[in-house]
Amino acid sequence: MRRFAPSVLAMPASVYSALADRLAAHPGETYPLHIGDTWMEPAVGCRMEDLRVADLPGMHRYAPVEGLATLRDALAARASARMGAPLARPNVLVTAGATAGLAAAVGAIVHPGDEVLILAPHWPLIAGIVRSFHGVPVPVPWIGVVHTPADAAAALAARCTERTVAVYLSTPNNPTGRVLPADQVAAIVAFARERDLWVLADEAYEDFRYGAEAQPYAYPLAPERTVAAFTFSKALGMAGNRIGYLVGPPELITHACKVGTHTAYSTSTAAQHAVLRALTAPAEAAVASSGGPGQAWIDHAVAQYAALGRDAAAVLGVPEPQGSTFLFLDVADQLDADGLPGFLERCVRAGLLVAPGPAFGPYPTHVRVCFTCAPPDRVRRGVRVLARLLGRSA
């Protein structure tokens, strides 16, 4: 019978903002702070224009479905150095961004009706990824609710059922900018081990931490059950290239690769060469776990993002972000009878787009702001527009 999958019918058509088209018609300067991106161009030497057929014959042909062997080795070395865990090529799957990576992992483990616990507020796409494969996303209110390892175990236990197969966490957190405390990550992993669940660790923003907090990697705590997702959309400013990677146990990587093969086939060959250039020093064939022009780009970006996040938080009167490129604000005190849609409409009339709270879980009065998706001065002006709409500016 010709109809659509009920799970897909129930998904929203626009994840970040249904108002994006409206902004194009705005007469003055606009502030598209709703999507997570960067104004920076990738490092010189790592752009598409730097990848020449003369140097890389066949660079427009298919790459292996699991990724170029040299890149998988480089990523294994990189992640191993960061996590302090032994990793090799079979632990790594190159994917078309963290989205495709998490989709491949979810597709590999979710049987229809299976449930995935999702720490909330959460990255919007994870719920739709679980639904795309006919699983059930179960938000677990976390940030601002869970404060101790005991809270963590209790929050998970309250929503865990016989159908639960995995726990999803993101740290640094999209959308709140919080870094999960290490003892909470340990509690999540301990819970997952007790109930024999997978841990889906979304670490897309691992490089973007602005305080003293170390990245609380889950993988070394339970390498048999953890799959970690990374992306160069954030780390190298290559969102348009669609490249990231998964780290996990080889059996999971094998099955995730099957799903990836059948939803994307392979990851862009040029994008893989661009990352190889960024991660390895020029004229150096060997892998450098922290060398290459990419690390300098990251260091520069972190310094700029940290300042922007600090400034935006100060103007908006909220705590500084510990990481990521986002602030998550409760705007309840500015809502009238038209609720959040009315507030978003006022934003659009001022040339501003922000992402609505319900995309991130049960947050009907929140909005998310990205402070890196336009050049710094423009972000600063957009943040002031928002502060004015919130009655928080002088």
Added chain:
Amino acid sequence: MRRFAPSVLAMPASVYSALADRLAAHPGETYPLHIGDTWMEPAVGCRMEDLRVADLPGMHRYAPVEGLATLRDALAARASARMGAPLARPNVLVTAGATAGLAAAVGAIVHPGDEVLILAPHWPLIAGIVRSFHGVPVPVPWIGVVHTPADAAAALAARCTERTVAVYLSTPNNPTGRVLPADQVAAIVAFARERDLWVLADEAYEDFRYGAEAQPYAYPLAPERTVAAFTFSKALGMAGNRIGYLVGPPELITHACKVGTHTAYSTSTAAQHAVLRALTAPAEAAVASSGGPGQAWIDHAVAQYAALGRDAAAVLGVPEPQGSTFLFLDVADQLDADGLPGFLERCVRAGLLVAPGPAFGPYPTHVRVCFTCAPPDRVRRGVRVLARLLGRSA
């Protein structure tokens, strides 16, 4: 419970050949004729090196999930001119190749347990795509079996159940190189209309027809129920760029876009600019339905592929291909007690990889050969190696 999805566990890890790794260790020249690719580089002006940040600032950032508006318009004009059907931007979804496009379409329509009728022999990935979304692929033996419209209706009716939601066809056909007769396509569409099914028309090789047969487009016959998949992996030699597109009714496109957003997010921005350059003449902003350096590349490729296909068919003693880049051979008369695995092993020992028949449906004694995936002289030598193994050469 920590385990894998049963549907994914049942999928093979390697679609085209589990022997690919072995070839790397082969001492002499090798002939990787198992995968569908091209030896040609993309047209000058349409390569990654031609896409400069100076001309395209922000070209490494996210593109809209449905594709660049300019590209969707160009593709609507292109497909409209070819099909003779009215098409506009809402009919087009830019996808990461035909694989991602068909995955998004299947994800949009398949509820767990739903069945998809698949004309066989078939492109290997379609079965795994249906399984990835927990549907059931149902092969319908076709090429060599169905000869008339009445045969077509009977073959489909024999396998159609209450759970059937779609019929998948590919023409020019991968793996056989046959072009479906127009009256068979009409019969398939009539059957789909009678049973209210979707039609999934895989036209990845629409440009690669070598005889007088017109491309038998299904979309104009039933635009309300047909989704057609195209790819620039073949048409422009950009397999590594991961870009193609779907054409279908706007509601299907909307729902397929949701699945695409949650499995790949967006299509490579650079890849989209590369296709725009290929399809539009230099220094011309308007869309040219058959202009740009891409069409010249295609014309050149078709001439070369046609000659290669003809030569390969003659050497192997099989009919010339009508289209695609493949020949599909029954090697039953060369199998011993070790069956097809033994034959594939003999191929590998001679430096040759071919794709095993069971990947394409119930074809335990067939192999598929791609005659475009290495430079012409190397393909010719590889074909002679195969002919010798088959006892078909002088």
